[in-house]
Amino acid sequence: MGRAGKLAVALAALIAGTLSVSADPPEKLVPCLACHGADGQSEIENVPSLGAQPAPYSVIQLFLFREKMRVVEPMNEMAKELSDGDLQTMADALAALPPPKPPADPGDPARLDRARALTEQNHCNICHRPDFSGQESVPRLAGQREDYLLKALRDYKSGARKGYDPAMIEVVQLLADSQLVEFAYYLAHFR
């Protein structure tokens, strides 16, 4: 796709995004969307976009926050009173929000190409799907904030984020920090 084509797609996505703010979210999700973005797209550093995130993944993360098995203080506070039913309702509503959009700047094509090869070598595109939309308890990564992606990868590598299952820890263990930077760049710009 040429640059003009990409721009047109980005523009279309932007318009679709602003128009497709869905029906009223569940009451308990409203305060969440203040930071995570009402249209599924976060504008705040290190706060992830949650639009179109597979519901089983969101249930697990909300559960981990509630039980303080994943420690992020504001999230532990927000989640502590939630019932099992709340977790499911909120996760379903997040899954129904539109997916986050990549930045308007399409990124450096040569760098993206090298990073794409790296994700394929490491088979990120198998569990997370070739379009990085995620599946079941494996999260969507396409269009996620670059700063959050890098933080998550670094936290898995350092052990700061234990994960629900050590699958990601196992995967990032043997990767260099410079490679994590490239993954984050690639996935944030994925379109």
Add this chain to the structure above:
Amino acid sequence: MRTILSRSRTLLLAALAGGLAAAAPVAAQQSPAGPATAPAPVATPAPAATPAPSPATPAPAAQAPAAAPAPAAAAAAPAAPPPWMQGAPDNPAVANIAPVFPPPIPTAADKLPQAKLKLPANFHIEVYQSGVANARSLRVSDKGTVFVSSRVLGNVYAIVDKNGKREVKTLAKGLNSPNGIALHSGTLYIAEINKISKIDNIEAQLDNPPTPTVIYDDLPNDAPHGWKFLTVGPDNKLYFNIGAPCNICMPPPTHAQIRRIDLDGKNAEVVARGVRQIVGMDFNPTSKVLYFTENQRDWLSEDQPNDKLNRLLHPGRDNFGYPYCHGGDIEDPQFGWGHSCDEFVKPVAQLGPHSAPLGMRFYTGKMFPAQYHNTIFIARHGSWNKTHKIGGDVVVVHLNPDGTFKSMEPFITGFLVDNKYLGRPVDMEWLKDGSMLLSDDYNGAVYRITYGPQRVSMGR
């Protein structure tokens, strides 16, 4: 199933020479095995009483051609993959492969799948207890209290029977993957990733259990394969595994092994090496030999390597092959160079590629028919690293009098439907009457299996 059987082999009684130096990585120093006996393919027709495998679990023979992704699709070959991913498919066509994580919330009692499960004639399955989130290892006390561990949730539970009414008590929370539990002389032992602890006289303290007392913590803290299976041997020692901290790598000398310690945590010894990950062990009631299931590496191929049933004939000397040899018959494409599978102890049986055999127990009870006496029941958690999943069942392995493999047949099937899990069996244990309890970590439930012309209900 039959293909799996035909691939199974009798164990080679490998005469392994010499002791092994303690400090250095031991695997490479293993002496070659003695002359190999000819592999004895065992084709055991499934007995008439045994339900046919569900259509969703096609025989591996049938799925091999269909499952193999067209290699042509992986045309663009970039730089060589990292060693741990060697052999993984460079093919986005296998895009549905991903680990299956258990939901953190238990399935409601009325949504459990027991009615869809298939068992041989005159066996019955019922829900023993729902609401046991992420139920993993099972232990039953003399008084009938059922202890249940979890892995991802960090809890240890007790299912207590009070005047015919059962309830779940959470004995401990926030533990570090406390998958392994054992009961011995009234003491509950708990194995977390990085420590082993105990609660004495647990039965008297179920309402107000104390914090477990640590007895052993000379353990690595790696999360991958860090969770343990724990059991007490006939020598009154605690046996547990330390898995490889990766899918495929050269494990440090502290990993990929079985250790045993005294009940007070002293006198730690390595009794087996070259074991990737174990989530089930039991001692043969006749020979007192330790048998264990072993999960093999991912991403080698759709249909290799086979997960294994092993036995430990020479504690302290036996090496089971990881990372050099997988499934008893495949040298690793990276680490296998310069090695042969003949250097390592052969499995008692091959249990299917990626099928994830976990809990296993010998049956010594009185309720099941005589043909099940001293057989091994094995819960196959089911594959994830495979396009067409297999497992998600309980199988029975019959042994010859010398402890070698005789035959294998399905016992409980139906957890796997349309390539999705309705539940995933993990571990089993016996109630005093000889009935089986079976845990399911996907649904957070414990089932009870009875035998008889009519269902023997426990009055629920």
